[in-house]
Amino acid sequence: TGEEYITTTPKEYFSMFKKAFGGGIIVAYLVIFKIAISSWKLPLLFEALVYSINYSIGFVLIHITHSKLATKQPAMIASHLARILDEEKDGQVAAKRLAPLIVQISRSQFVALLGNITAGIPLGFFLAWLWELGTGDNYISQTKALGMINEIHPWQSLALWFAGLTGIWLYISGLISGYFDNLCIYARIPERIRRIEFLRNRMPPKMLIKFSNYIEDNLGPLADNIYFGFFLGCTTAVGIMLGLPIDTLHVTFSAAGFGVAAMTTMDSITLNTVMISLVGIVGIGLMNFAVSFGLSIVTAIRSRQVKFRLWRQLFKEVLLLFLRNPIAFFVPGGGGRFIFKRPPEKKQS
Numbered sequence: 638t639g640e641e642y643i644t645t646t647p648k649e650y651f652s653m654f655k656k657a658f659g660g661g662i663i664v665a666y667l668v669i670f671k672i673a674i675s676s677w678k679l680p681l682l683f684e685a686l687v688y689s690i691n692y693s694i695g696f697v698l699i700h701i702t703h704s705k706l707a708t709k710q711p712a713m714i715a716s717h718l719a720r721i722l723d724e725e726k727d728g729q730v731a732a733k734r735l736a737p738l739i740v741q742i743s744r745s746q747f748v749a750l751l752g753n754i755t756a757g758i759p760l761g762f763f764l765a766w767l768w769e770l771g772t773g774d775n776y777i778s779q780t781k782a783l784g785m786i787n788e789i790h791p792w793q794s795l796a797l798w799f800a801g802l803t804g805i806w807l808y809i810s811g812l813i814s815g816y817f818d819n820l821c822i823y824a825r826i827p828e829r830i831r832r833i834e835f836l837r838n839r840m841p842p843k844m845l846i847k848f849s850n851y852i853e854d855n856l857g858p859l860a861d862n863i864y865f866g867f868f869l870g871c872t873t874a875v876g877i878m879l880g881l882p883i884d885t886l887h888v889t890f891s892a893a894g895f896g897v898a899a900m901t902t903m904d905s906i907t908l909n910t911v912m913i914s915l916v917g918i919v920g921i922g923l924m925n926f927a928v929s930f931g932l933s934i935v936t937a938i939r940s941r942q943v944k945f946r947l948w949r950q951l952f953k954e955v956l957l958l959f960l961r962n963p964i965a966f967f968v969p970g971g972g973g974r975f976i977f978k979r980p981p982e983k984k985q986s
Contacts, residue, residue, distance in 0.1 A: 642710035643717070643738070644745045647969040653745060657752025659704035661889055664753065665760035667695040668893040672777060681874050689870025696862035700855070707749040707888055708804070708925040712811025714742055715933035722943045729950070736954035743966040750922050753889040761896025775901045782901035786910065789891050789917040799886040800921040802872070804928025806885065810865035811933060818857035827853040888922030 644650040670691050679687060699706055718735065725731035768776040777785070789796050821827070827849040830836065836845055869885045876883035895914050899906060959966060 654752045656705040657749040658756045661753040661756025664889040665893040685874035689867040693866030707753045711930035712933045715937045719937035732951040754892045757893035758896040761893040765897045765900035782898040785898040791917040800924035803885045806868035807929035808932040814857040814861035817860040
């Protein structure tokens with residue numbers, strides 16, 4: 638229901654950073670593989686398919702290793718916010734309860750973004766440098782590197798538009814995750830797996846039960862990651878076939894790609910270009926999150942039929958918290974009022 642994506646203590650905060658750092662490492666390799674795939678000059682359809690498989694395998698690997706990809710959490714967080722609005726019938730109380738939670742969400746997403754970027758840029762640079770050290774050639778050409786840098790320029794390219802489209806794919810993949818989670822329960826998939834004769838004859842009973850339980854807990858996230866990989870991998874090809882200016886940009890991939898490009902252009906890149914590129918990467922991350930979270934919160938609120946009209950008061954509450962302690966929006970601190978305490982579960986009589 639979203640609580641696991643909201644850090645409430647310094648320990649959870651730094652744990653999120655470690656997981657996001659791991660996600661950034663995996664994405665850096667995905668970027669390297671994608672560049673290699675592009676050099677194969679495959680037909681458009683096959684290239685999109687291989688891109689999609691590359692992305693999907695990487696995202697599934699991120700899930701299996703319990704790493705984190707920035708902006709992948711909005712759907713679950715939105716569901717949690719909607720649940721609080723549904724629980725608190727008094728709008729005034731709901732606004733006061735949500736404001737500190739938004740502080741938690743802000744710094745949780747910030748540290749996830751920081752972890753992805755601090756892993757993606759240096760590792761992308763290092764892998765490109767390692768290739769040059771071993772082969773004597775740049776991993777990508779100067780023209781390709783400049784193109785990768787220009788595509789994340791915040792105002793001289795369509796970077797923010799492409800980032801918004803990626804946010805839509807994040808939102809849809811979140812819905813798909815929920816669909817498969819529900820399907821797993823409704824269709825009793827774990828029970829069916831345990832009754833498959835082929836598996837029962839070849840797997841020890843404990844292993845079969847463990848496997849079926851894993852599917853029960855992870856079918857939704859696995860489907861989410863696979864579909865999201867295909868959304869990212871096929872969008873460019875669909876845009877080319879339809880003649881539409883559509884592409885995808887995710888903050889972590891953009892960061893790793895910038896690291897690779899920076900290695901090739903190291904002798905000519907200026908500090909101004911670096912700073913603008915970093916602004917572009919942050920802007921891409923904000924658009925990824927804003928679009929996916931905005932769509933998710935609207936869907937979650939409508940699904941619960943919640944009527945909350947005190948958005949102005951909620952904004953004021955958040956603004957007051959920011960004025961009192963702006964640093965709490967980015968790192969743990971600020972005392973008990975910034976600690977989100979999960980409500981105790983009611984005991985059933």
